[in-house]
Amino acid sequence: MATLELRRVDKAFGETRIIHGVDLAVDDGEFVVFVGPSGCGKSTLLRLVAGLETATAGDILIDGERVNEVAASARGCAMVFQSYALYPHMSVFDNMAFGLQNMRVARDVIDAKVKAAATLLRLGELLQRKPTQLSGGQRQRVAIGRAIVREPKLFLFDEPLSNLDAELRVSMRAEIRDLHSRLKATMIYVTHDQVEAMTMADKIVVLREGRIEQVGSPLTLYNTPANTFVAGFIGSPRMNLVPAAAAVAGGARLPVPDAHTIGIRPEHADVAAEGPLRVRITQVEQLGGSSLLHGRTADDLPFEIVLQGQTEVRRGDTVGVALPADRLHSFGHDGRRL
Amino acid sequence: MLKFLTRTRGRSRLDWTDWLSYAYLFVGLFTMFAPIIWLVMSSFKTESAISLFPPTFLPYSQKSVEVQGHDKPLPLYLTKDAQGNVRPMAQVRRIGIMATMVDPASPGEEIRVNINDRKPINEITFALGNYTELFGKFNFERYLWNSVFITVVATLLTLLINSMAAFALSKYQFRGQKAVFMLIIATLMIPPTIILVPVFLVINTVGLLNSLWGVILPAIATPTGVFLLRQYMLTIPDELLEAARMDHASEWRIYWRIILPLAAPALAVLAIFSVMWRWNDFLLPLIVLSKSEYFTLQLALNSFQGELNTQWHYLLAMTVITLIPVTLVFAFLQKYITTGIASAGVK
Numbered sequence: 001m002a003t004l005e006l007r008r009v010d011k012a013f014g015e016t017r018i019i020h021g022v023d024l025a026v027d028d029g030e031f032v033v034f035v036g037p038s039g040c041g042k043s044t045l046l047r048l049v050a051g052l053e054t055a056t057a058g059d060i061l062i063d064g065e066r067v068n069e070v071a072a073s074a075r076g077c078a079m080v081f082q083s084y085a086l087y088p089h090m091s092v093f094d095n096m097a098f099g100l101q102n103m104r105v106a107r108d109v110i111d112a113k114v115k116a117a118a119t120l121l122r123l124g125e126l127l128q129r130k131p132t133q134l135s136g137g138q139r140q141r142v143a144i145g146r147a148i149v150r151e152p153k154l155f156l157f158d159e160p161l162s163n164l165d166a167e168l169r170v171s172m173r174a175e176i177r178d179l180h181s182r183l184k185a186t187m188i189y190v191t192h193d194q195v196e197a198m199t200m201a202d203k204i205v206v207l208r209e210g211r212i213e214q215v216g217s218p219l220t221l222y223n224t225p226a227n228t229f230v231a232g233f234i235g236s237p238r239m240n241l242v243p244a245a246a247a248v249a250g251g252a253r254l255p256v257p258d259a260h261t262i263g264i265r266p267e268h269a270d271v272a273a274e275g276p277l278r279v280r281i282t283q284v285e286q287l288g289g290s291s292l293l294h295g296r297t298a299d300d301l302p303f304e305i306v307l308q309g310q311t312e313v314r315r316g317d318t319v320g321v322a323l324p325a326d327r328l329h330s331f332g333h334d335g336r337r338l
Numbered sequence: 339m340l341k342f343l344t345r346t347r348g349r350s351r352l353d354w355t356d357w358l359s360y361a362y363l364f365v366g367l368f369t370m371f372a373p374i375i376w377l378v379m380s381s382f383k384t385e386s387a388i389s390l391f392p393p394t395f396l397p398y399s400q401k402s403v404e405v406q407g408h409d410k411p412l413p414l415y416l417t418k419d420a421q422g423n424v425r426p427m428a429q430v431r432r433i434g435i436m437a438t439m440v441d442p443a444s445p446g447e448e449i450r451v452n453i454n455d456r457k458p459i460n461e462i463t464f465a466l467g468n469y470t471e472l473f474g475k476f477n478f479e480r481y482l483w484n485s486v487f488i489t490v491v492a493t494l495l496t497l498l499i500n501s502m503a504a505f506a507l508s509k510y511q512f513r514g515q516k517a518v519f520m521l522i523i524a525t526l527m528i529p530p531t532i533i534l535v536p537v538f539l540v541i542n543t544v545g546l547l548n549s550l551w552g553v554i555l556p557a558i559a560t561p562t563g564v565f566l567l568r569q570y571m572l573t574i575p576d577e578l579l580e581a582a583r584m585d586h587a588s589e590w591r592i593y594w595r596i597i598l599p600l601a602a603p604a605l606a607v608l609a610i611f612s613v614m615w616r617w618n619d620f621l622l623p624l625i626v627l628s629k630s631e632y633f634t635l636q637l638a639l640n641s642f643q644g645e646l647n648t649q650w651h652y653l654l655a656m657t658v659i660t661l662i663p664v665t666l667v668f669a670f671l672q673k674y675i676t677t678g679i680a681s682a683g684v685k
Contacts, residue, residue, distance in 0.1 A: 052580050073586040085581035089599040098595070099585035146585070 002063045002076070002153035002186050003028050004049065009058035011044055011210075018044050020210045021058065026188065026203075031180050034190045035197040035233070036207035042190045043158055045207070049188065050156050051075045062153060073102075078147035079156040082163065084139045086131040092118075092142050093127040099150045117145045120179075137168045144176070148183065155187040161196065173199060194234050198222070206230050228335040231263045237292065237304045239263045239329070242277065246299055250276030252323045256338045259330035266292070266304040268327035271313065275320030279303045284315055295319075374661070381654035382464040388650050398460040403428050406445040415439065415456035419449055426459060468655035478656070480631060481638040485617060488553050488634060489663070493612040495558040497605055503559070504567030505597050509579060519568070526561045531621070538625050552626040553619070553634075563608045570604035571597060606674030613667045617660070635660045 004026040011019035018041045026032050034042040047053040049060060051072030059066050067075050078099075086095050093114055100110045118124045121141040131139055140160060147155055157176070161169045177200055180187055191197055197204050198218045206213040206221065206229070214226040218234075225231035231239045244259040254262065271293075279295040291311040295303050305321065313319055330338045376395070380388060383397040390398075402411040405428050412428035417439050419425070427439040430448060437456065440448050472478045506512075507519050537556050546552030574597065582592045598605070620636045627633060633641065639660065642653050 050580075050584060052583065072580075072583045073588070077584065079581070079584045081577050081581060083575065083577055085575065085577040087578060087581075087596060089602075098582070098587070102586040102588070102591060146581075150585075 003061075004154060004186065004188070005059075005061040005064070006045075006049075007059040007061070009045075009048060009060060010056045011041075011048060011053060012056045017056075018210050019048070019055075022210075022212055024205060024212065024215065026186060029184050029186055031177075031187045031189065031200060031202045032205060033197040033201035033203070034188065034205045034207060035194055036192065036213075037233070038192055039209075040207040041210040042192075042207045044210075046079075046156050046158055046188060046190045049154070050077050050079050052079075076153040077156055078150055078152035078154070079158065080140075080143045080147050080160045082159040084131075084143040084160075084163075086139060086142055086146075088131050091128050091130060092123060092134070092145075095131065095142055096146050096149050099146065103150070113149045114145075117149045120148070120182075121145045136164050137172060140164060140172060141175075144179070148179070153186065155185055157187065157189040159190055159192065161191070162193075169196075176200065195236055198234065204234070206233060224337065225263075225329065226337055228261060228263070228331050231329055231331070235265055237266045237306065239265050240269065240301075240303045241331075242297055242301055242303070243299065244330070246297065247276055247323060250278070252276035253325050254330065255325050255328055256330035258332075259338055260333045261331040261335070262323070263329040263331065264323055264327055267306040268324065269303075269305045270322045270324070271305065271307065271311075271319045272322035273320050275322040277303070277321040277323065278318055279305070279321050280318045281313055281315055284311065284313060286310060293319075377654060378658055381468055381651070381658045382466070383468075383651065383654075384463075384465045385649070385651045387465075388654075396462050397464055399463045399465070401459045401461050403442045405440060405442050408445075412440070412442075414442075414459040416459055417451055417456040419451065427456070429456075465651065468651045469659070472652060472655055472659070476638065476642075476652070477630070478638075481633050481635045482659075484550060484632060485634040485636070485660075486663075488550055488619075488623075489613055489616040491550075492554040492558060492616045493609055495554065496560060496563060496612045497609060499559050500563035500608065501567050501598060501601060501605065502593065503564045504571050504601075505593050507564065508568045508571035509574075509576070509597070522561045522564050526565075534621065534625065537622075541626055546626070548627055548629050548632055550627075550632060553623050557615075557619075557622065560612075562611065566608055567601060567604050570601055574600050603674045606671045610668055610671050614664050617664050 004024075006022050006024040009019055009022045010017065022045060034045060036042050044053060048055050049062075051067070051070065055068055060068055062075060062077075087098065090098065096114045096117060097110050100113060105113075114127070115124075118127055121144060123138070123141055123145060126134060126138060126142075131142065134142065140163075143160065160176075161172050164172060173196060176189075189196075189200060201218055203215065204218055204221050205215050208229055214221060214230045216224075221230060221234045225234060225239075228241055232241060241261050241263045244254060244262045247262055248254065278298055279293075280297075281293050281295040283294040285292040285294070288310065290309065291307045291313075293305040293307065293311070293313060295305070297303050303321070332338050379395060379397055384399045387394070387397060387399050401414045403414055405412050408430070412430060414426050414428055415437075416424055417427040425441065427441050427449075430438040430440050432438070432453065435453050436450050437453050438448055438450055439456070503522070507515060507522075541547055541552045541556065546555065578596055578600070579592055582596050587595065618636065619634075620640070623634045623637050624640075627637060630638075630641070635656065639653065639656055642648060642656070
C-alpha cells in the first residue's frame with residue numbers, strides 16, 4: 001500500500017508541453033480518478049507515474065521516495081491498459097504468472113497466487129485458454145488479475161473499460177470498486193467518462209490541457225465546481241451556463257451581484273411561466289420517471305432542463321425557467337467560481 | 339481438397355475461363371515439375387539405362403536369367419530363330435553383329451543369330467542400389483553431416499542475430515536508428531560475388547579456412563532477415579512491451595518471451611529462406627572448404643563431375659537426396675507463411 005506525490009511535474013515531447021507543473025498528493029488506499037477530455041494529458045500523467053515516460057521536470061514520489069530515475073519494472077506499480085495488452089501467445093495462467101516469474105517467485109507460490117486471483121475474478125475455468133478465446137469482459141478481468149497477483153503498491157488503470165459495451169461497463173465498474181474495497185490498495189484510474197469518475201472515485205482530479213483544474217470528492221466537484229470547465233464537465237446532463245446579464249435582464253436575483261456567468265444544473269432548473277429566462281424547446285425526451293427538455297435561450301445558447309415525472313411541454317414551445325438563487329453557481333470573467 | 343481442386347467458375351458446367359485457367363495451371367505444373375520428376379525417375383535407373391537411347395521415362399532395365407553352366411545371369415532377348423519362331427533366349431556372347439544365344443529351358447543347345455533379329459526384354463526395376471551404395475562410397479555421411487551442421491547452426495544463428503537487430507531497430511528509439519537501418523538495407527545492393535575476395539581474405543586471416551565455421555559465420559547477419567523481421571515486429575503493439583516492463587521483465591526477457599514468440603511467423607519465413615540459402619550455397623563453401631573431408635553435399639556433387647567419368651546414377655541419386663531437406667522444410671513451415679499473413683489483420 002502506498003502514497004503518491006507529484007511535485008511540479010512537467011512533461012514535454014520535443015517542443016510540445018503536455019503536462020504543466022502538476023502538483024498532487026494521493027493518500028494510502030485512495031481511489032483517485034483522473035478525468036478530462038481527450039488530449040488533456042491524463043494518460044501521460046499516468047504513464048509518468050508508471051515510469052513508462054520520464055518527466056521533463058519535477059519530482060514523482062512513491063511512499064515518500066523520489067522514483068524519477070527508477071525503472072518502470074522497479075516502481076512496484078501494476079498497470080491495466082486500455083487495450084488490455086494481454087500476451088496473445090500465453091495462456092491466461094501464464095499471462096497472470098509472467099510478472100511473478102520475472103520476480104523469480106517459487107513455482108508453488110505463483111501457482112497459489114494465480115489461483116487465488118482467478119477465484120477472486122471468477123476466471124478459474126479459463127486458466128488454460130488463450131486471450132483470443134475470451135470475451136471482452138473476460139480479457140478485462142485477466143488484465144486486472146495480472147495486476148493483482150503481484151500485490152503492487154499502486155494500481156494504475158488506463159481507461160480500462162472503454163472497449164467494453166455499456167452494460168458490461170456498468171458491471172465492471174462495480175467489480176473494480178468492489179476489488180478496491182477488498183484489497184484496500186491505492187488505485188489511480190484514468191477515464192474520459194465523467195459518470196465513471198463520479199461513481200468510482202474517492203477523489204477526482206479534473207485535467208485540462210495538462211493542468212489540474214480541480215481536485216476533490218465527487219460531490220465537492222458537483223456542488224462547488226471551481227470554474228466553468230469543471231462545472232460543464234462534471235454532471236450529466238451538463239450544467240447550463242448563461243451570461244449573468246441575460247438572467248438579470250429577465251429579473252433574476254443573483255447570489256453574487258458581479259458574476260459574469262451563472263450556471264444552473266438541468267435538474268435544478270424548473271419550468272415556471274414567470275421565470276427570468278425564456279427557453280425555446282427544441283426537443284423533448286420523455287423517460288417516464290423524468291423528462292429531459294433540450295432548448296435554446298434567447299442568446300441561442302443550449303439549455304437543458306430535467307423535470308421529475310412527465311411533462312406537457314411540446315417541441316417548439318417557449319417556456320419560462322425559474323432560477324432558484326440557492327442553486328445558482330456564479331463565475332467571474334476568468335471563469336473562476338465567485 | 340478435391341472440391342478445392344475441381345472448383346469452377348460456372349455453377350455446373352465449365353466456363354471458358356475455367357478451361358483457360360486450368361490450361362494455364364497445368365502448363366505451369368508441367369514446366370515446374372517435369373524436370374524434377376524426370377530427375378527422380380532417372381535416379382532410380384541403372385547405369386546402363388541412363389545412357390539408353392532413346393531415353394525412357396520409367397526406369398527400365400533388361401531382364402536377365404540364371405542359366406545352367408554360366409556363372410553370371412545372362413540378359414534375355416526376344417529372339418527370332420532360323421525357323422522364324424520367336425521365343426525368349428539368353429545371350430551368351432556377342433561378336434560383331436552376331437550373337438550366340440541359348441534357350442534357358444535347354445542350356446545345351448546354342449544358336450547364332452543376327453543382332454537385328456532379337457529385341458531386349460525390359461522390365462521396370464528401381465535401382466535402389468544408387469541410394470544404398472551412396473552410403474558406402476564417397477564418404478557420403480561426412481558430406482551430409484557437414485551440410486546439415488552448416489545449415490542448422492547457421493540458420494539458428496541467423497534467426498538469433500537478425501531478430502536481435504530487428505528488435506532494436508523496431509522497438510527502441512535511439513540516435514542514428516534510421517541511418518543504421520538504411521545502411522543495413524543498402525548492403526542488399528552489393529552482390530555477394532563482389533565481396534567474395536575480401537570475404538575470403540578475412541576468413542583466411544582469422545584462420546577459418548577449411549573450417550565449417552568459416553562458411554557459417556560470414557553470412558549469419560543478412561539484410562533481408564533484418565528487414566523482414568523489423569517490418570513484422572513493427573506490428574507488435576508497444577503496449578505489450580510496456581505491460582511486460584510493468585511485469586518486471588528485463589529487456590532480454592521481453593525479447594525472449596514476448597517478441598520472439600510473437601514474431602514466430604516471420605521467423606519461420608526467415609528460417610525457410612535461411613535453410614534454402616545455406617543448403618544450396620555453393621560459392622562460399624567452394625572458396626572456404628578445399629579439403630574433401632569438409633565438403634558439403636553441393637561441393638561433393640560438383641566434385642563427382644570433375645573426375646574423368648561422371649557416375650550419373652550416383653550423381654542423380656545424390657541430387658535427389660540434397661533436394662529432400664529443403665522440400666521438407668518448406669512443406670512443414672509454409673503454413674506459417676500463410677498464418678503470418680492471415681493473423682496480421684486481426685487484432
